[in-house]
Amino acid sequence: MRPTLLIVDDHAGFRALARRLLGSGGFDVVGEAADGRAAVTAARELRPDVVLLDIQLPDIDGFEVLARLRDGSVGPAVVLTSTRDRADYGERVDSSGASGFVPKAELSGAAVLAVIGSGWMG
Amino acid sequence: MRWLRPALALAALAAGLVNLTLIARAGDAQPRSLLYLVIAIVGVSWSFVAVGLVAWSRRPDNHTGALMVAVGLAYALPGLRLVHSPAGYTLYLLTATLPSAVLAHLIAVFPDGRATSRLQRVFIVANYATTVPLAFAQLLLVDPRRLRCPECPPDLLGTGGQHPFGEAVMAVSDLWDVVLAGLLLWIVVSRWRRAPAPRRRGLAPVVQVAVVLLVLFGVRQALRAVLSPPPPWLDGALDLAVLTTLMLWPLAFLAGLARSRLDRLAVGDLAIELEQAPSPDRLQQALARALHDPTVQLAYWLPGQQAFVDEAARPVELPPAGGGRSVTILRHDGDTVAALVHDAALDDEPELVQAVAATARLTIENQRLQAEVRAQLEEVRASRARIVEFGDAERRRVERNLHDGAQQRLVNLSLALGIARSQVPAGADGELAAALDEAAEELRLAIAELRELARGIYPVILSEAGLGPALASLAERSPIPATVAAAPADRLPAKIEETAYYVASEALANAAKHARATAVTISARRCDRGLEVEVGDDGVGGANPDGSGLRGLADRVAALDGHLRVDSPTGRGTRITAELPCGS
Numbered sequence: 001m002r003p004t005l006l007i008v009d010d011h012a013g014f015r016a017l018a019r020r021l022l023g024s025g026g027f028d029v030v031g032e033a034a035d036g037r038a039a040v041t042a043a044r045e046l047r048p049d050v051v052l053l054d055i056q057l058p059d060i061d062g063f064e065v066l067a068r069l070r071d072g073s074v075g076p077a078v079v080l081t082s083t084r085d086r087a088d089y090g091e092r093v094d095s096s097g098a099s100g101f102v103p104k105a106e107l108s109g110a111a112v113l114a115v116i117g118s119g120w121m122g
Numbered sequence: 123m124r125w126l127r128p129a130l131a132l133a134a135l136a137a138g139l140v141n142l143t144l145i146a147r148a149g150d151a152q153p154r155s156l157l158y159l160v161i162a163i164v165g166v167s168w169s170f171v172a173v174g175l176v177a178w179s180r181r182p183d184n185h186t187g188a189l190m191v192a193v194g195l196a197y198a199l200p201g202l203r204l205v206h207s208p209a210g211y212t213l214y215l216l217t218a219t220l221p222s223a224v225l226a227h228l229i230a231v232f233p234d235g236r237a238t239s240r241l242q243r244v245f246i247v248a249n250y251a252t253t254v255p256l257a258f259a260q261l262l263l264v265d266p267r268r269l270r271c272p273e274c275p276p277d278l279l280g281t282g283g284q285h286p287f288g289e290a291v292m293a294v295s296d297l298w299d300v301v302l303a304g305l306l307l308w309i310v311v312s313r314w315r316r317a318p319a320p321r322r323r324g325l326a327p328v329v330q331v332a333v334v335l336l337v338l339f340g341v342r343q344a345l346r347a348v349l350s351p352p353p354p355w356l357d358g359a360l361d362l363a364v365l366t367t368l369m370l371w372p373l374a375f376l377a378g379l380a381r382s383r384l385d386r387l388a389v390g391d392l393a394i395e396l397e398q399a400p401s402p403d404r405l406q407q408a409l410a411r412a413l414h415d416p417t418v419q420l421a422y423w424l425p426g427q428q429a430f431v432d433e434a435a436r437p438v439e440l441p442p443a444g445g446g447r448s449v450t451i452l453r454h455d456g457d458t459v460a461a462l463v464h465d466a467a468l469d470d471e472p473e474l475v476q477a478v479a480a481t482a483r484l485t486i487e488n489q490r491l492q493a494e495v496r497a498q499l500e501e502v503r504a505s506r507a508r509i510v511e512f513g514d515a516e517r518r519r520v521e522r523n524l525h526d527g528a529q530q531r532l533v534n535l536s537l538a539l540g541i542a543r544s545q546v547p548a549g550a551d552g553e554l555a556a557a558l559d560e561a562a563e564e565l566r567l568a569i570a571e572l573r574e575l576a577r578g579i580y581p582v583i584l585s586e587a588g589l590g591p592a593l594a595s596l597a598e599r600s601p602i603p604a605t606v607a608a609a610p611a612d613r614l615p616a617k618i619e620e621t622a623y624y625v626a627s628e629a630l631a632n633a634a635k636h637a638r639a640t641a642v643t644i645s646a647r648r649c650d651r652g653l654e655v656e657v658g659d660d661g662v663g664g665a666n667p668d669g670s671g672l673r674g675l676a677d678r679v680a681a682l683d684g685h686l687r688v689d690s691p692t693g694r695g696t697r698i699t700a701e702l703p704c705g706s
Contacts, residue, residue, distance in 0.1 A: 011530055011534070013530075013531075013534045014530065014533070014534055014537070017534055017537040017538060017541065018537070020541055021537060021540065021541060024541075024544070056525065056526075083525055083529040083530055083533050083569075083573075084525065084573065084582060085573065087583070087595055087598070088577070088581075088582045088583045088586065088595075089582075089583065089586050089587060090583050090586060090587025090588070090591030090592075090594075090595070091587065091591060092586060092587055104530075104533045104537075105532075105533045105536045105537075105566065105569050107537060108540065
């Protein structure tokens with residue numbers, strides 16, 4: 001069974017490309033969200049295995065979304081992404097509890113799988 | 123009514139002369155009684171009228187002078203008892219309590235000349251409403267010969283005999299006088315206790331005399347009520363004491379005025395003090411001393427801002443009228459120079475305030491100019507800080523736009539290329555695959571360059587993670603080995619973090635570009651004033667502090683009220699230190 005995945009990003013163009021890339025890269029893309037609050041709601045409803053989460057969102061940022069997801073019973077693997085470098089966020093990515101970080105320009109099914117590792121099914 | 127005051131003076135003089143003639147004719151009266159009349163009529167009446175007229179002309183808006191004249195004229199009335207006719211004597215008896223009633227009114231409202239409290243108003247009404255009717259009741263019920271004047275003629279209204287209530291009415295009247303005296307004493311003392319320092323100076327002589335007078339009067343009336351009548355020697359002595367003290371009241375008033383005049387002489391001391399070009403603080407203290415008002419505050423007028431400011435160019439709100447504080451505007455050639463905010467009590471001394479203001483005018487004008495310069499400097503400093511803040515905000519905006527716009531589009535393009543590349547079947551046209559790979563590589567470089575450009579415009583890590591991680595990232599990306607020796611663990615105000623970061627960034631760039639350094643150490647430490655950022659390298663030294671990079675950095679640091687030091691001896695490395703106050 002392919003792992004289910006939720007894409008969270010405020011750029012529709014990026015979401016469409018990511019859906020195609022990850023869909024053909026071994027994931028079952030079950031939903032999309034364009035901002036932080038919608039992401040939290042969608043994650044609770046869809047219970048995806050993985051959330052691809054952009055850090056810069058129009059309402060609450062990706063770190064806050066992650067914290068809210070961790071507060072609830074939903075425990076998907078979260079992969080943070082950004083057009084910026086991981087280093088631009090200092091220690092925040094490491095301390096956020098995310099499974100890892102994939103720069104947007106390097107996004108692929110393989111990159112996401114490498115980050116969540118073999119234990120993605122929990 | 124310019125004739126009113128001379129007319130009143132003439133009336134008092136005439137009444138006094140008539141009284142003196144009557145006294146001279148009443149040669150058969152007792153010597154004590156004559157002395158009493160001379161003091162009452164000449165000592166009290168004339169002195170009150172004379173001093174009252176002085177006070178009146180000095181402060182026509184204050185009723186104190188007019189009330190003093192009224193007291194003086196009222197004290198001419200007892201002369202009526204010397205007119206040996208029942209009609210004159212009856213009139214005397216009817217008006218016998220008027221002098222003390224008007225006097226009580228004067229004491230109750232001194233020095234304002236009008237009632238300012240509810241207690242004062244109640245007292246004045248009770249005073250007039252009771253003393254005159256009580257006098258009338260006595261007239262009806264008591265044998266005039268019992269009224270300390272065995273030789274007086276009978277009055278017109280009297281029953282001629284001893285009415286059974288007569289004694290009681292006299293006792294009630296005397297006791298009521300004691301109550302009124304006590305109430306008046308309370309008014310005088312409580313007003314004294316509330317009075318601010320400058321007002322107390324002028325009030326002191328009058329208040330002291332009033333207290334003695336009221337105590338003596340109260341004791342006399344109490345003895346009359348209790349002993350009815352007291353021994354003539356005791357009553358006479360108290361009578362004399364009351365009248366003598368009363369005669370001192372106008373003199374005490376003059377003494378209060380004289381004090382103010384003497385205060386004006388003290389303006390000379392102020393002139394000497396101002397010779398030494400005092401600081402704004404010292405000037406304020408000198409003004410407070412000269413005006414005997416420790417609360418004096420000087421506010422300088424800034425025509426440019428249309429506002430009053432203090433010596434540190436902070437805005438000063440002038441107090442509204444009637445709040446116990448008064449404002450005297452100081453002008454030169456019709457232009458407002460400053461405002462003197464002082465106790466409202468000094469409104470009684472406009473000459474003193476003007477004399478002090480005139481003496482201090484040059485110094486005040488000088489300090490006004492200094493305050494103006496300080497205000498302009500403050501404005502320049504604030505506008506420089508605003509320019510820096512605006513610049514930083516613009517940098518953040520541009521970085522954000524790049525991130526959301528061009529960077530995002532290039533990233534999308536890169537992903538689309540990746541998808542296209544994955545569609546090329548293995549073993550198909552090798553040229554297409556190679557071209558797509560080439561395009562993807564070019565794109566990767568373009569994205570990396572754009573990211574570096576965006577980071578140079580504004581380092582997002584600074585707002586995301588704070589100064590420590592930002593400096594660490596700066597050191598990591600430095601072309602020469604750099605270490606961060608110290609960085610604050612907590613967050614600081616954004617403008618401090620930004621300035622500290624740019625200091626480190628510029629110093630690092632200089633070390634790499636010009637200093638031929640092999641190692642750089644960055645440290646940012648909390649200090650007493652705020653934050654101290656130090657960047658040292660082991661390069662060739664000789665950095666020019668007036669070069670455009672360092673000059674701009676110094677300006678930026680100065681905009682936060684900070685200081686930048688460049689220590690760069692030739693051959694011994696460069697050390698750039700910025701002190702950034704966190705309070706600004």
